[in-house]
Amino acid sequence: xxxxxxxxxxxxxxxxxxxxxxxxxxxxxxxxxxxxxxxxxxxxxxxxxxxxxxxxxxxxxxxxxxxxxxxxxxxxxxxxxxxxxxxxxxxxxxxxxxxxxxxxxxxxxxxxxxxxxxxxxxxxxxxxxxxxxxxxxxxxxxxxxxxxxxxxxxxxxxxxxxxxxxxxxxxxxxxxxxxxxxxxxxxxxxxxxxxxxxxxxxxxxxxxxxxxxxxxxxxxxxxxxxxxxxxxxxxxxxxxxxxxxxxxxxxxxxxxxxxxxxxxxxxxxxxxxxxxxxxxxxxxxxxxxxxxxxxxxxxxxxxxxxxxxxxxxxxxxxxxxxxxxxxxxxxxxxxxxxxxxxxxxxxxxxxxxxxxxxxxxxxxxxxxxxxxxxxxxxxxxxxxxxxxxxxxxxxxxxxxxxxxxxxxxxxxxxx
Amino acid sequence: xxxxxxxxxxxxxxxxxxxxxxxxxxxxxxxxxxxxxxxxxxxxxxxxxxxxxxxxxxxxxxxxxxxxxxxxxxxxxxxxxxxxxxxxxxxxxxxxxxxxxxxxxxxxxxxxxxxxxxxxxxxxxxxxxxxxxxxxxxxxxxxxxxxxxxxxxxxxxxxxxxxxxxxxxxxxxxxxxxxxxxxxxxxxxxxxxxxxxxxxxxxxxxxxxxxxxxxxxxxxxxxxxxxxxxxxxxxxxxxxxxxxxxxxxxxxxxxxxxxxxxxxxxxxxxxxxxxxxxxxxxxxxxxxxxxxxxxxxxxxxxxxx
Numbered sequence: 001x002x003x004x005x006x007x008x009x010x011x012x013x014x015x016x017x018x019x020x021x022x023x024x025x026x027x028x029x030x031x032x033x034x035x036x037x038x039x040x041x042x043x044x045x046x047x048x049x050x051x052x053x054x055x056x057x058x059x060x061x062x063x064x065x066x067x068x069x070x071x072x073x074x075x076x077x078x079x080x081x082x083x084x085x086x087x088x089x090x091x092x093x094x095x096x097x098x099x100x101x102x103x104x105x106x107x108x109x110x111x112x113x114x115x116x117x118x119x120x121x122x123x124x125x126x127x128x129x130x131x132x133x134x135x136x137x138x139x140x141x142x143x144x145x146x147x148x149x150x151x152x153x154x155x156x157x158x159x160x161x162x163x164x165x166x167x168x169x170x171x172x173x174x175x176x177x178x179x180x181x182x183x184x185x186x187x188x189x190x191x192x193x194x195x196x197x198x199x200x201x202x203x204x205x206x207x208x209x210x211x212x213x214x215x216x217x218x219x220x221x222x223x224x225x226x227x228x229x230x231x232x233x234x235x236x237x238x239x240x241x242x243x244x245x246x247x248x249x250x251x252x253x254x255x256x257x258x259x260x261x262x263x264x265x266x267x268x269x270x271x272x273x274x275x276x277x278x279x280x281x282x283x284x285x286x287x288x289x290x291x292x293x294x295x296x297x298x299x300x301x302x303x304x305x306x307x308x309x310x311x312x313x314x315x316x317x318x319x320x321x322x323x324x325x326x327x328x329x330x331x332x333x334x335x336x337x338x339x340x341x342x343x344x345x346x347x348x349x350x351x352x353x354x355x356x357x358x359x360x361x362x363x364x365x366x367x368x369x370x371x372x373x374x375x376x377x378x379x380x381x382x383x384x385x386x387x388x389x390x391x392x393x394x395x396x397x398x399x400x401x402x403x404x405x406x407x408x409x410x411x412x413x414x415x
Numbered sequence: 416x417x418x419x420x421x422x423x424x425x426x427x428x429x430x431x432x433x434x435x436x437x438x439x440x441x442x443x444x445x446x447x448x449x450x451x452x453x454x455x456x457x458x459x460x461x462x463x464x465x466x467x468x469x470x471x472x473x474x475x476x477x478x479x480x481x482x483x484x485x486x487x488x489x490x491x492x493x494x495x496x497x498x499x500x501x502x503x504x505x506x507x508x509x510x511x512x513x514x515x516x517x518x519x520x521x522x523x524x525x526x527x528x529x530x531x532x533x534x535x536x537x538x539x540x541x542x543x544x545x546x547x548x549x550x551x552x553x554x555x556x557x558x559x560x561x562x563x564x565x566x567x568x569x570x571x572x573x574x575x576x577x578x579x580x581x582x583x584x585x586x587x588x589x590x591x592x593x594x595x596x597x598x599x600x601x602x603x604x605x606x607x608x609x610x611x612x613x614x615x616x617x618x619x620x621x622x623x624x625x626x627x628x629x630x631x632x633x634x635x636x637x638x639x640x641x642x643x644x645x646x647x648x649x650x651x652x653x654x655x656x657x658x659x660x661x662x663x664x665x666x667x668x669x670x671x672x673x674x675x676x677x678x679x680x681x682x683x684x685x686x687x688x689x690x691x692x693x694x695x696x697x698x699x700x701x702x703x704x705x706x707x708x709x710x711x712x713x714x715x716x717x718x719x720x
Contacts, residue, residue: 006693011422014593071682083455083457086455086456086457091463092463092466094466098470098471099470102471102474102475103471103474105474105475106474106477106478107476109482109580110478112482112579112580113485114547116549116558117548151531285656311555311575313554313557313558313573314556315550315553315554315555317555317558317577322584324478324580325580325583327471328468328471328472328475328583330470332467336464336468339456339460339463339464340460340461341460342457343455343456343457343458343459343463344456344457344460344461346457347457348580350457357521361428361431364427365424368424368427369420369424370416370419372421372422372423374419374422376714377419380714381708390674409556
């Protein structure tokens, strides 16, 4: 009844594994006197004792859960971070870079219609400025997102971060569990807490657990050189790699020099340099754009310096026409390819996240199926134990009756 | 199937289902309220880049459309000026024919000569026609009038052409080289219209037998030649106008087609989404109701003392 009560009380406790009392008959009393009847004597039962209260848990499911949890956490971190980059692009919308590019080319077409118009020249410079500043902003936003990801990694993996504090708790539990087992106790609650911490760690990076004979767990974390926890020792901070899995591995992958953020930045630089190079090649009097990266590109001319013709005549518009004809060229193409790439990166990360979520839910259900507390079951057990108790009580009443008969109603000597 | 089912499993899966139903409901409602099915690139990466391309193409067509209309207005301004000049030339020819039949005296001829000089001025004025502040016949020197008023007849512009874009990498030259018909006057002695007109005025003023004879022969012939090339230039200008008008029609058709393609790519099918929305709404409330009912039940409810 006590175990059942404990199970019911913990039915909603995270990481709690249901317990059962393993019952065993106590050693019988041998009665050699009855050996004539059976040839080998008789044994009289002496009742029941609780051998141990064991935790019902499947270690294989635990390790599967942790593997999938690492993968899921990696995918959802990627999906989240990439979605941030995607929203920085703000496409398709009327405020995105594509619209600015388009407006820039249109400004040149307008100028080609009225090459002598000061307003048209100002229009070209204004559109150019807006385009350049959108590129600058986008580049800055990508940098900020990448920087935040690095900071997030530092906060979790750095000294005093989540990894270290969890590892310290595991090491402490390792010590307590060893002590308890040495003194022959079954430290179920501590085992549950340690498993819960390991589940949590598996979200940060891949976790491998080696069970030691003394009851301690040796934890390898994210492929780091030394085990994170060994007995009661914690080895942290250590370097992780892009292959570490989990949230930390994903953050490292995204921010690595070959990662998504760097490649978006590079692709944005390609857009900026294609724009600057192609326009400057036609705008021969003085470069229209200065700077060839997304972060540095800027308009370098005043409206009066805008060149419309190669011969310098006021009404000539060959340069304006040629620049307007750059619409749909290298800059536009590389930008729309970049948007497509960001979109499909986010989509595939999200699809992966959804798939892994389904798998993880299935594994968790299996785990719950094994370790979870079923109230119905506990109720049934409770009734069984209650009835057993009532039956035992009834046995006692019967014996009491018999004894009463024996004592009270057998022949009264001397009366 | 799992061997044991615990309440936590039921509540977890119910919660999952409710979340899934809510998130598809959210998606449909976003599509309905925005009218778009591509809200961010990850919804359809290829579609998103296509939307960007199509938007840019449509914006491009808009600007080409503007350039074409501008070009049409330009050629029409030029055409107006040229037909003015044609009328003047016609008038000079009539005067010339009248003057050369020998019935006029010296004073009459002198008066006609003054009128021809005035008409020459009218030709130069017509050649100085402006469109949107730009001289139409100055080549690319559009801020300079092609001809100065008065006796000086030299052409002040250049012979460079001005083009308008009518499509990606397609341009049409809208400027007419009127200076090749008008020429630079007697100073250049190029036999072009201004030279001819000045010569006619001179011959009328002189009124000598030789000049009278010239009026009827060389002058008339030169004038007819000049008229011929003016008509040719006008025809070329007219065909440019036609070409631009065709381009405008083509751009409009293309714009319609692209707008339709854009709509197919990015716009949500409202009817479809509405139906999906209401069925998702039903699924969501069913999931909620089921959750509320199932989770309440347990053996506990049926145990009575």
